[in-house]
Amino acid sequence: MKSPNAILWQGCPARYAAGIFGDKWCFLILRDVLLHGKRSYSDFLNSPEGISTNILADRLSKLEAAGMLDRQVDPRKASRVCYFPTRKARNVLPALISMMVWSTQYDEHTEAPDSFAKAFKADPSGTIAWYEADIDRVDRDILSQS
Amino acid sequence: MKSPNAILWQGCPARYAAGIFGDKWCFLILRDVLLHGKRSYSDFLNSPEGISTNILADRLSKLEAAGMLDRQVDPRKASRVCYFPTRKARNVLPALISMMVWSTQYDEHTEAPDSFAKAFKADPSGTIAWYEADIDRVDRDILSQS
DNA sequence: AAATATATCTTGCAATATGCAAGTGTAATG
DNA sequence: CATTACACTTGCATATTGCAAGATATATTT
Numbered sequence: 001m002k003s004p005n006a007i008l009w010q011g012c013p014a015r016y017a018a019g020i021f022g023d024k025w026c027f028l029i030l031r032d033v034l035l036h037g038k039r040s041y042s043d044f045l046n047s048p049e050g051i052s053t054n055i056l057a058d059r060l061s062k063l064e065a066a067g068m069l070d071r072q073v074d075p076r077k078a079s080r081v082c083y084f085p086t087r088k089a090r091n092v093l094p095a096l097i098s099m100m101v102w103s104t105q106y107d108e109h110t111e112a113p114d115s116f117a118k119a120f121k122a123d124p125s126g127t128i129a130w131y132e133a134d135i136d137r138v139d140r141d142i143l144s145q146s
Numbered sequence: 147m148k149s150p151n152a153i154l155w156q157g158c159p160a161r162y163a164a165g166i167f168g169d170k171w172c173f174l175i176l177r178d179v180l181l182h183g184k185r186s187y188s189d190f191l192n193s194p195e196g197i198s199t200n201i202l203a204d205r206l207s208k209l210e211a212a213g214m215l216d217r218q219v220d221p222r223k224a225s226r227v228c229y230f231p232t233r234k235a236r237n238v239l240p241a242l243i244s245m246m247v248w249s250t251q252y253d254e255h256t257e258a259p260d261s262f263a264k265a266f267k268a269d270p271s272g273t274i275a276w277y278e279a280d281i282d283r284v285d286r287d288i289l290s291q292s
Numbered sequence: 293a294a295a296t297a298t299a300t301c302t303t304g305c306a307a308t309a310t311g312c313a314a315g316t317g318t319a320a321t322g
Numbered sequence: 323c324a325t326t327a328c329a330c331t332t333g334c335a336t337a338t339t340g341c342a343a344g345a346t347a348t349a350t351t352t
Contacts, residue, residue, distance in 0.1 A: 001214065010255040013246035015195065021245065022170030022307040031160035041329050052311045057330055067252075074196075079328060090251050092284035095248055096160070098241035099167065103159035106213075106234050109156045187300055198341050203301050225299060225348040 020066055025051055033069065034093060035131065036121045037138040039082045040074070076145045084139055093128050166212055171197055171205045179215065180239060181277065183284040186220070186227045209235075222291045230285055239274050
């Protein structure tokens with residue numbers, strides 16, 4: 001039974017965001033699906049951070065339950081599954097890129113070129129549009145082959 | 147001994163961000179210090195989410211080690227400690243508010259008024275400046291009483 | 293001065309999360 | 323028809339987390 005004083009991770013916008021981003025593995029899966037064109041279980045598994053299989057399965061189902069990922073059988077190969085970013089996930093791009101710009105400013109070992117932060121600061125919505133177009137391209141390539 | 151293949155949570159900007167924000171308690175402490183004017187251990191402790199004391203002590207020291215909080219004895223009362231947000235933490239405001247705006251859009255139980263997202267979308271840098279001024283006010287009030 | 297209160301941590305321990313290895317079921321491939 | 327690829331699932335040892343309680347140090351009240 002749930003305590004009457006239990007805090008639902010809703011209501012406060014920071015708390016709601018923390019409920020989804022306050023987990024490093026969810027965070028990195030969102031990076032991969034939004035920025036690196038990754039769509040399949042094995043794509044995520046092969047990211048350099050080395051997520052383990054049970055954790056990956058758990059986070060994929062959590063992100064699907066949260067309405068961030070749309071799980072579909074790959075039209076090119078029925079034994080493969082694709083996880084497409086939903087509109088809700090796509091709309092995270094401004095915040096995600098904002099955080100990454102901040103990181104490049106403070107991580108002394110950053111691998112990101114200066115041009116990354118520059119491009120976003122100069123033209124935020126244009127930069128977002130560029131990433132969205134990339135997502136569209138990846139998804140279209142997959143779905144056109146059904 | 148550290149494995150030679152260990153991933154340092156540096157280099158990739160998303161990974162660096164995940165190293166700090168990929169923890170819900172750090173996330174909420176940053177909300178409190180940047181948006182709610184909280185500065186002391188007991189301020190954070192009394193947030194509605196109910197962080198426990200060991201976790202709070204741990205996260206405060208991690209955020210201090212990460213250069214996000216500046217720990218200082220309260221000039222008004224030597225037995226009290228203040229945690230001030232550093233410039234590095236302040237510069238997280240655009241990303242944090244971006245995430246919160248996203249939350250208000252998708253959390254059906256959001257408590258945030260529409261005006262919050264509207265204000266930020268209409269004038270992002272003005273909104274940030276408003277929050278920074280609030281931080282300045284809180285910090286000045288404390289430090290002027292030494 | 294003694295008792296009480298406030299503020300900031302520590303410690304102990306149980307619950308939870310994680311990582312690794314191995315196994316399962318289904319579908320394509322040779 | 324055996325093999326491989328893919329997407330998980332399971333079991334289990336280890337690591338991390340979180341709650342409750344205790345500790346310490348100063349400040350306030352009586």
